[in-house]
Amino acid sequence: MSKVGSMLRLARQLRGFPQNEAAECLRLPNTELSRIENGLKEPTAQLLDTAAEIFSVPVEFFGQTDAIYGAPISVHAPMWRKKSNVSATELHRIVAELNVRVMHLRKLLEATDLDPVNKLPRFDADEYDNDAEKIAGLLRRFWQVPDGPIQDLTALVEEAGILVAHSDLGGSTVSGVRFSVPGMPHIIVLNRQQPADRMRFTLCHELGHVIMHGYPTPNMEEEADTFASCFLVPTEDVKPYFAERRVDLRLLAALKPEWKVSMGSLVFAAKRAGFLNETQARYIWKQFNIQKIRLREPPELDFPVEEPRTLSDLISLHINDMGYSVADLSKVLMMNETEVAKTYSIELPGQEKGRASHLRIIQ
Structure with missing residues (x-):
């Protein structure tokens, strides 16, 4: 079955369009757009050209065949609906962004090997009497974290193979979200509009979900908060x-x-x-x-915001070591050049950063 309709929906949600507004912009009935998005009708080439312009994506975007995933367990309906200031459109936009990031990551990792410094253990909460403080201590010992304050939490998390990214998250008030799909590294996306202390706590909260929660539980948010508090300040x-x-x-x-x-x-x-x-x-x-x-x-x-490195290292490897231009990356990622540069904070060839990369080109 063609996935053009699914990709059309993804592009629409990525840009924050409710279906009825998108149908109006595309000049077709809402019912027809619904049928197209659900794979019951094939869109015309003219419609896809118009959609590409409205949603600011290359027309090739709609030809992708990647799996599209729903909201992660930590942001599924009941928990998010308590946040009355987070609309359904904002939720769809965030989940669409997460899917696009996974699609990009899958392409970027085809040429590279992610080599985590530390292993990422699982300490299921129900196996430890839901004692999040105990689990926080176990993880610090497992990673051999020195006593006292953690100087760079982002580096510590990325060294375990979790990718961290900063985003506006569609302008929502959501502080952060993690996304885990089969065969891919965990991704944690933090809202860049919050101060550094809040970003660190949110990152640690989402780390708690990765470590402790394989399925939704009534107290998972409180447990993740406790984990974050005790991991950062034992x-x-x-x-x-x-x-x-x-x-x-x-x-x-x-x-x-x-x-x-x-x-x-x-x-x-x-x-x-x-x-x-x-x-x-x-x-x-x-x-x-x-x-x-x-x-x-x-x-x-306020203190400086911690900067993630792995994603920028992936981009740097393609540009500096493999000879990709921003235009080349735009074609590979199926995103316009301006957005690629903004999303991945692309630096000029030859610029270096302080921390050593843990990526290598696959021969």
């Missing part, structure tokens, strides 16, 4: 930082750049470590509200 490691000190906004602000987590995360850590009781924690949260820093902590405490 209870025993943080105790010396609170010992014989008053836990207040001043101390939390001082510790934030050292631990690279939010002041709010440090409140939870102090409570977990026994340095705040319920009443004291409630008082500090009131101070957050008075200072109006509950939703956005002081910008002067």
